[in-house]
Amino acid sequence: MAVFLFLFLFLLLCSAPRLGFCKSTIEPCNGSEACQALVGYTLYADLKVSEVAALFQVDSIALLAANAVDVSLSDVENRILPAGIFLRVPVVCACDDGIRKVISVRYRSRPGDTLASIAGAVYSGLVTADQIQEANGISDSGAVDAGESLLVPLPCSCFNSSDNSLPAVYMSYVVREGDTVAGIAAAYSTTISDIMNVNAMASPSVKPSDILAIPLPACISSFPRFSSDFGLIVANGSYAITASHCVQCSCGPGNLNLYCTPSPLAVSCSSMQCRNSNLMLGNVTSQPTSAGCNVTSCTYGGLVNGSIVTSLTTSLQPRCPGPREFPAFIPLPSALPHGSLLAPSPSPPHAGAADVIAPPKSSVPATVALPGGSPSNSGPAGSISGDQTAAAPPPTAASSPPLLLLAMLCLAVAPRAFIP
Numbered sequence: 001m002a003v004f005l006f007l008f009l010f011l012l013l014c015s016a017p018r019l020g021f022c023k024s025t026i027e028p029c030n031g032s033e034a035c036q037a038l039v040g041y042t043l044y045a046d047l048k049v050s051e052v053a054a055l056f057q058v059d060s061i062a063l064l065a066a067n068a069v070d071v072s073l074s075d076v077e078n079r080i081l082p083a084g085i086f087l088r089v090p091v092v093c094a095c096d097d098g099i100r101k102v103i104s105v106r107y108r109s110r111p112g113d114t115l116a117s118i119a120g121a122v123y124s125g126l127v128t129a130d131q132i133q134e135a136n137g138i139s140d141s142g143a144v145d146a147g148e149s150l151l152v153p154l155p156c157s158c159f160n161s162s163d164n165s166l167p168a169v170y171m172s173y174v175v176r177e178g179d180t181v182a183g184i185a186a187a188y189s190t191t192i193s194d195i196m197n198v199n200a201m202a203s204p205s206v207k208p209s210d211i212l213a214i215p216l217p218a219c220i221s222s223f224p225r226f227s228s229d230f231g232l233i234v235a236n237g238s239y240a241i242t243a244s245h246c247v248q249c250s251c252g253p254g255n256l257n258l259y260c261t262p263s264p265l266a267v268s269c270s271s272m273q274c275r276n277s278n279l280m281l282g283n284v285t286s287q288p289t290s291a292g293c294n295v296t297s298c299t300y301g302g303l304v305n306g307s308i309v310t311s312l313t314t315s316l317q318p319r320c321p322g323p324r325e326f327p328a329f330i331p332l333p334s335a336l337p338h339g340s341l342l343a344p345s346p347s348p349p350h351a352g353a354a355d356v357i358a359p360p361k362s363s364v365p366a367t368v369a370l371p372g373g374s375p376s377n378s379g380p381a382g383s384i385s386g387d388q389t390a391a392a393p394p395p396t397a398a399s400s401p402p403l404l405l406l407a408m409l410c411l412a413v414a415p416r417a418f419i420p
Ligand SMILES: *[C@@H]1O[C@H](CO)[C@@H](O)[C@H](O)[C@H]1NC(C)=O
Pocket: 189, 217, 236, 237, 252, 253, 254, 256
């Protein structure tokens, strides 16, 4: 990855009230092209699925599918999720002022909210009070009037939806007490050096409330640019629902080829049958021949002008495909026992990294409480000082083709100093 990235550093005013500094990964960008990304979110209270979805203005079904929850369960949007569980929230990662960020999330403030409680609790540290303040031009950093609609700018990364030349979707992960880069890498089946490269880290050390971009292997679609679900990307082990809830696509576990079928939701949809055949979306027939296996499949090609595009492809493959495997569904916890299968109740009430997506890991608390040393790490090496803020354009430090630019930002000064 480092080979393709030209990294530079700049600073962001960043206030984590209890910490001397925090850092997060910044990806400069161009134009208006967006991508799909994920943010890792820890529930601060027992919330309905639809309430969590509303916090991020995402579709409840899309949220569940991204966490490998079976969306055909009855009344699934009204299930209550317990505080402390960790979810991957699918977001649109836009380009705003030359920096990748989520700009579609707004929060309607309630009585008693403060910028700090919205940032630290409601959005589990994905954003800082200062960032909300700045994004909304608020002059007073304290209380917020109830009923205000606040833009909540969340960190996200696209990096061309690839990592080491393989398709990847990036998840913003808020480092928690006790996390180590090694533990995070293990939880997400990646390597320390990959996380360091992606995040332009000079040393493998993190502090609580740092935000890392974590590459997750994914299946990428090749829908035409004019389809409304262009760019669909699904992390290994999870699902996505597209085409107005008509089509469900999955990724993994056996390979990273996107696989789409009619969705299990009862919705009225345009035809999902491939023309000139009796095959439906997702159907595969195979016939062994002397030359190999003649495989015919009916695949999904995106939603174009409200119509589901299907295409019939035939290929000769060395071996006939075995039965289709699907990512295992994660059972939805009931709100009663805190923790349950999704969150095997580590002592600070947050579930670990991959547990929601990867069921085998959820039974191993060790991967949940990401063991290891904590704040004794030294500060991020390689940080520079300066007075830039998030809104400032990135300095031109890179000298080579600006393919994917990555900057790590870091503020090694107590945030108080910046609060008037
Ligand atoms: C995808 O996930 C499965 C487990 O769900 C794992 O066995 C497989 O190695 C993963 N594939 C990649 C490319 O990471």
